[in-house]
Amino acid sequence: MSNRRSSRQSAGGVSRISDDQIIELVSKLRQLLPEIRNSRSDKVSASKVLQETCNYIRSLHKEVDDPSDRLSQLLATIDADSAEAAIIRSLLM
Amino acid sequence: MRPCDSLKREFLKKWMMGLQSCSSSNKDMSILERKEAIKLSADVAMACARNGATCWSRALIAAGAHSKHGAPREYSNKRIRSKKILKRSCRIRIRRRKRSKCSAQVGRASSISKGLVRQRTRILKSLIPGGESMDEASLVEETLDYITYLRAQVDGMRSLVDASELDR
Numbered sequence: 189m190s191n192r193r194s195s196r197q198s199a200g201g202v203s204r205i206s207d208d209q210i211i212e213l214v215s216k217l218r219q220l221l222p223e224i225r226n227s228r229s230d231k232v233s234a235s236k237v238l239q240e241t242c243n244y245i246r247s248l249h250k251e252v253d254d255p256s257d258r259l260s261q262l263l264a265t266i267d268a269d270s271a272e273a274a275i276i277r278s279l280l281m
Numbered sequence: 282m283r284p285c286d287s288l289k290r291e292f293l294k295k296w297m298m299g300l301q302s303c304s305s306s307n308k309d310m311s312i313l314e315r316k317e318a319i320k321l322s323a324d325v326a327m328a329c330a331r332n333g334a335t336c337w338s339r340a341l342i343a344a345g346a347h348s349k350h351g352a353p354r355e356y357s358n359k360r361i362r363s364k365k366i367l368k369r370s371c372r373i374r375i376r377r378r379k380r381s382k383c384s385a386q387v388g389r390a391s392s393i394s395k396g397l398v399r400q401r402t403r404i405l406k407s408l409i410p411g412g413e414s415m416d417e418a419s420l421v422e423e424t425l426d427y428i429t430y431l432r433a434q435v436d437g438m439r440s441l442v443d444a445s446e447l448d449r
Binding site for chain 1: 300312313315316319320323394397398401402404405408409417418421424425427428431432434435438439441442445446
């Protein structure tokens with residue numbers, strides 16, 4: 189289904205994401221999201237791009253969960269003044 | 282162009298400072314509470330790496346300042362679930378309408394897709410910190426910026442935790 193110009197139907201007083209912004213979003217997300225990268229450019233609809241973006245952000249939020257869990261377990265078992273804590277601190281220097 | 286490594290380093294630096302105060306302040310935290318504190322400090326670190334130059338980073342910093350065990354992402358789950366139900370019923374409606382006559386289909390399909398765009402824009406706004414107060418124009422820029430920093434956050438957290446576990 190091809191993209192229809194949003195000017196065909198009046199959208200009411202509130203501004204929506206314009207077609208140009210969608211094109212900009214798509215071209216930048218293309219580098220980040222493999223799903224959009226693989227599909228043909230003229231077939232990408234605004235709602236699909238928004239959906240992929242939301243899914244990606246949600247998956248990134250979930251990816252933060254695992255290291256948080258592990259770190260929480262780790263910090264629970266080591267003493268803050270121990271040698272291990274010093275090693276972790278020195279990782280950044 | 283690889284800004285990711287320097288972003289990751291910036292994030293890690295700030296996150297370590299936050300973590301040190303988090304783990305020393307309350308030794309009696311439960312594992313879950315500590316995990317939430319870790320996530321909060323990671324968010325604040327990510328926002329500080331951005332220097333509060335964007336709406337999302339300012340929102341995260343404000344959330345961090347106002348809550349001790351804040352989980353700024355959790356509140357949107359219920360709305361996301363009800364919106365998924367709405368999306369599903371929209372899709373069913375679209376399928377039913379595709380079977381009807383062509384002439385009516387064109388007008389309705391584009392209004393359905395406009396409805397989808399509106400709905401998904403709202404969902405995106407709920408996912409980006411501070412998104413509720415953004416207009417659609419800045420939402421796109423903020424989204425792309427937020428995603429970049431979120432990736433650096435995930436990378437940084439993974440690296441630190443992987444390295445920490447290796448030493449045990």
